[in-house]
Amino acid sequence: MLLTPDDIKQIAHLARLGIEEAALDHLAADLSTMLDLVEQLQAVDTEGVEPMAHPANASLLMRDDIVTESDQRDVLQAPAPALQDGYFLVPRVIE
Amino acid sequence: MTWETVIGLEIHAQLATRSKIFSASSTAFGAEPNTQASAVDLGLPGVLPVVNRDVVRMAVRFALATDASITRRSVFARKNYFYPDLPKGYQISQMAFPIVGPGRISLTLPDGEEKIIGLTRAHLEEDAGKSVHDLFDGYTGIDLNRAGTPLLEIVSEPDMRSAAEAVAYARYMHSLVRYIDICDGNMQEGSFRCDANVSIRQSGSNTLGTRTEIKNLNSFRFLERAIEFEIERQIDIVESGATVVQETRLYDADRDETRSMRSKEEANDYRYFPDPDLPPLVIDDDFIDAVRSTMPELPAARRARFVEQLALPPADAQALCADRQTADYFEAVFENHSFAPRLAANWVLGELFARMNKENIPLAASPVSSAQLGRLIERVDDGTLSGKLGKQVFDALWSGEQDVDAIIDSRGLKQISDTGAIDTMIDAVMADNPTQVAEYRAGKEKLLSFFVGAVMKASRGKANPAQLNQLLRERLKG
Amino acid sequence: MHDMTMAQQAALLASGELTSADLVEHYLARIEQHDARLNAYLAVDAEGARLAAAEADKRLQRGEAGPLTGIPIAHKDIFCTTDMATTCGSRMLENYVSPYAATVVDKLQAAGMVTLGKANMDEFAMGSSNENSYFGAVANPWQENRVPGGSSGGSAAIVAARLASAATGTDTGGSIRQPAAFCGITGIKPTYGRVSRYGMVAFASSLDQGGPLAQTAEDCALMLQAMAGHDVRDSTSSVLKVPDFSESLNENLAGLRIGIPDEYFAQGLDSDVGDCVNEALSVLESAGAILKRISLPNQNLCIPAYYIIAPAEASSNLSRFDGVRFGHRCENPQDIDDLYTRSRGEGFGPEVKRRILIGAYALSAGYYDAYYKKAQQVRQLVSDDFTSAFAEVDVIAGPTTPTTAFERGAKSDDPVAMYLNDLFTVSANLSGLPAISAPCGFADGLPVGLQLSASVNQEARLLNVVHRYQGLTDWHRRMPDAVA
Known part of the structure; x- marks a missing residue:
């Protein structure tokens, strides 16, 4: 198995993803199978091949520096779970 | 043992655009919380970034002003980490291919000497929002007005050897970015922020010591004080036989000291990768020439x-x-x-x-x-x-x-340059002060200023001083 | 009236023989009748649809209508709408109403289309069976114990069961084409950039592309016409002029060079599926096309490359679901990490979690080069294969999927077996090419899909070939008995 339950814990922390302790073994097995699937990439000779991050060879389109957005706070904050005085609220972050 | 200080600076200059780097919201300072945070700035599901052309122009201006190379195909990358004022869970920045490559500036040091400081790179990125910790009991408030504000991060080579040099460099950059109209330089509002990388090594050594990074130095004075404190701190550590820990430190202006920012230093793994929402930023000659033609x-x-x-x-x-x-x-x-x-x-x-x-x-x-x-x-x-x-x-x-x-x-401030008028006044003054005239003629030439003052007074300050001097000398000779 | 194609309905709407109100009521009644079994709709907005239909009928009467005015459709629940929730099939977005609408939604509304409701889907478009929806699986209208495919399984089931005239979908690795194949309908994934992604909740940004699912190529052409076009809100959207897709539908196929990759007819292909596809190729040959064997040598690397790239992008795209500004938030978070970890742990289902984890792993320090960068290089090789192939042929043909629709639950415990459904479809996403799936027969009562792909921006060619094929066959006219 390529990944251990401890590995899963570590990656889950990186992704801030709550995983139940009981699910760790199963996930480690699943992810190891997924890695087995992709393992054949390692055998491919990619020397000198440019990595392809975007399908189109298009260049970036840019916009003019114009402010077209106006205050939409009430609408945009409608889905927010916790608000006060226009701020989004989260548990106190200790600096 | 003598120690040499090695300092490199990272400067975040907020680019002076009207709208944000990836959205059309205003960048104006001081608005009510979250009133300048659009769907894009909030990172709502489904939104996409679109680059502000003026941000790119400003980066090119900076490159032209610092003799730096312009990356013809730069790439926006995502820096992934979780923080409540980072709405998308990643910051769009540039990593492997920054828009501005190596450059250099020539710095005039306080002693008049010129020193070349190398620039490693400068890259575009978006600012995060603001966390407010003291407004709500038990909660942190998040204001995303600043999220998406365009920044140019200017990274220097570790070429500075003293706090004074670092300050001279920072002042140079502060002046330059305003000179080329890319940043308003307002340090109180955070438009120009410095981080300093500081290390020490034995004089003559070529290897770099372990560095610490001092964050968010928002005045030149704090920059100087923080570096000086940090140099002393590091020397004390090394001379006591201990080793400097690589870490991020914060300057506390009230106590005039730096302190470690995190109790337990968590190794960050930012998982940078090219932002799939943004194809490479291609800059051609025409774009550069157009910018060059507007350079001061x-x-x-x-x-x-x-x-x-x-x-x-x-x-x-x-x-x-x-x-x-x-x-x-x-x-x-x-x-x-x-x-x-x-x-x-x-x-x-x-x-x-x-x-x-x-x-x-x-x-x-x-x-x-x-x-x-x-x-x-x-x-x-x-x-x-x-x-x-x-x-x-x-x-x-x-x-x-x-x-x-x-x-x-x-x-009636017009100067009196009419010889006759001045002569008349001289006559009157000499007539009123026969004793002084005699003394002058006896060799007490210091009295000239007495006569100048008296005539000037009579002219109510308007006599042409050069003419007055000349005429007085002639007349006093007798 | 549900037995008509969208084009036929549009003709009757234009002539006044049919009203949008009639169509909407008809579909609402059918949804009432059939959707309890299928679970294809996550939300139905009867009132909104009736209002929109009334509006459409006014425009039709005034002669101000376009070709799609008054046609009822469903949107995959990944497209942001302001009048209905946009859940992405996830607990994370249960009850989430977007403050803004997707460009595709706006464009189709501007074209006069009437939205009946939102279509079920695999959570965040991750899946090939629609079993990953937090709101329950969708039944395949042909055999209800079978899956409809995914991730646009709800959209495909809706069109197959005639619960709307057409539907929108998204395709990241086959999510339009595979369910279209499983449900016996036509679906096209356009060239990357053809359709704006703004307001389409991102799964893997460099692979995602929206497109239509409908009964026929003609219907797809009509709908794609309204969906496509440059969007200033999407930096990756194409600035190319959109051709008139309907205009070229009837072009002759004589001399059309069709490439048949050896690799598509080798690994893991169900023989019944292969027979149907070969039969379809004979039909095309009889219509004048020239069949040519070709090779796509890196075809076997598509799945591995895809299952690094898509999860890597997804792991980052899904970071914004953190319980702070929208979406699920856990009860009584103790601190900020607890808020993140529990909100995300509770809000995301198992497949989404697997992909976030594998994606974060592939991007993490020490593994980036071995996994992510390698996959990107392989992506380039795959893309190069197509460039070479399209120097010799006009379109490439093969099966859409290795098998027909499988039974519900059959693969839900084996993620990798599930991934192999995408064997023939992911290459078009990796390369950004357009590809279409159209019904080409049945195996054991289940539809088989023929997939055609073409060079970038050649959607018109694909629609043309399938339209001609559909003129010679009637597979696309078949309807499941249970919903006839």
Whole structure:
């Protein structure tokens, strides 16, 4: 198995993803199978091949520096779970 | 054992655009929380970034101003980490292919020496929002107005060897970014922020010591103090036989010390990768040429021109080129006039600056315009005014009067250069002071200033001082 | 009236023989009748649809209508709408109403289309069976114990069961084409950049592309016409002029060079599926096309490359679901990490979690080069294969999927077996090419899909070939008995 339950814990922390302790073994097995699937990439000779991050060879389109957005706070904050005085609220972050 | 300090700076300059780097929200400072945070800035599901062209132009301006290479195909990358004021869970930045490659600037150190400081890179990125910890009991409030504000992060080589050099470099950059109109330089509002990487090593060593990064130094004084404290701290550690820990430290201005930012230093794994929402940013010659055609003359070139063509002393040229507004003002003063630019420099650096400093007024708010000052200097240069009378006219202008010639006329400030008129006054003064005349003629030549003062007083300050001197000498000879 | 194609309905709407109100009521009644079994709709907005239909009928009467005015459709629940929730099939977005609408939604509304409701889907478009929806699986209208495919399984089931005239979908690795194949309908994934992604909740940004699912190529052409076009809000959207897709539908196929990759007919292909596809190729040959064997040598690397790239992008795209500004938030978070960890742990289902984890792993320090960068290089090789192939042929043909629709639950415990459904479809996403799936027969009563792909921006060619094929066959006219 390529990944251990401890590995899963570590990656889950990186992704801030709550995983139940009981699910760790199963996930480690699943992810190891997924890695087995992709393992054949390692055998491919990619020397000198440019990595392809975007399908189109298009260049970036840019916009003019114009402010077209106006205050939409009430609408945009409608889905927010916790608000006060226009701020989004989260548990106190200790600096 | 002697120690050498090695300092590199990372400067975050907020680019002076109207709208954000990836959205059309305003970047104006000080709005009510979250009123300048659009769907894109909030990172709502489904939104996409679109790059502001002026942000790219400004980065290119910076490259042109620092002799830096421009990356023809730069790539926006995502820096992934979780923090409540980072709405998408990643910051769009540039990693492997920054828009500005290596460059260099020439710094004039306080002792007058020139020093080349290398620039490693400068890249575009978006700012995060603001976390407010002291407004709500038990909660942190998140304001995303600042999220998406465009930043140019300017990374220097570790080329500075003292806190003073670091400050000189930071001041240079602060002046430059304003000079080329890419940043307003407002440090209180966070438009220009410095992080310092500091390490020490034995003098003569070529290897770099372990560095610490000091964050968010929002004034030049704090930058200097923080580095000096940190150098001392590191020397103490090493001399006590311990080793410096690589970490991020925060400068506490109240206690004048740096302290570790995190109790347990968590190894960050930012998982940078090319942002799939943004294809590579391709910059062609036409784009660069268009930017180049709008570039102002840079401070170094302007300084050199002031010295070589206008015959200014290097120190004056340096002072006048400290920022673009001053240099522009100075050049406007002698534009359309025939007097020597040197005179304009004297007035700007002398009377004008003294008054601005005294009353703590920036040049932009000066009540005396460059046209008014030019006319005033012309009246001094053509003999209408003496230097002293000129200062009276300057005072009148400063207090809001507009027309130089009207001030001269209405107050009768015109200098008396008529030989006959001066002679008459000399006659009267000599007649009133026969004792002093006799003493002078007996060899007490120091009394000349007595006579000058007396005649000047009689002329109510308007006698042409040069003429008065000459005539007095002749007449006192007897 | 549900037995008509969208084009036929549009003709009757234009002539006044049919009203949008009639169509909407008809579909609402059918949804009432059939959707309890299928679970294809996550939300139905009867009132909104009736209002929009009334508006459409006014425009039709005034002669101000376009070709799609008054046609009822469903949107995959990944497209942001302001009048209905946009859940992405996830607990994370249960009850989430977007403050803004997707460009595709706006464009189709501007074209006069009437939205009946939102279509079920695999959570965040991750899946090939629609079993990953937090709101329950969708039944395949042909055999209800079978899956409809995914991730646009709800959209495909809705069109197959005639619960709307057409539907929108998204395709990241086959999510339009595979369910279209499983449900016996036509679906096209356009060239990357053809359709704006603004307001389409991102799964893997460099692979995602929206497109239509409908009964026929003609219907797809009509709808794609309204969906496509440059969007200033999407930096990756194409600035190319959108051709008139309907205009070229009838072009002759004589001399059309069709490439048949050896690799598509080798690994893991169900023989019944292969027979149907071969039969379809004979039909095309009889219509004048020239069949040519070709090779796509890196075909076997598509799945591995895809299952690094898509999860890597997804792991980052899904970071914004943190319980702070929208979406699920856990009860009584103790601190900020607890808020993140529990909100995300509770809000995301198992497949989404697997992909976030594998994606974060592939991007993490020490593994980036071995996984992510390698996959990107392989992506380039795959893309190069197509460039070479399209120097010799006009379109490439093969099966859409290795098998027909499988039974519900059959693969839900084996993620990798599930991934192999995408064997023939992911290459078009990796390369950004357009590809279409159209019904080409049945195996054991289940539809088989023929997939055609073409060079970038050649959607018109694909629609043309399928339209001609559909003129010679009637597979696309078949309807499941249970919903007839």
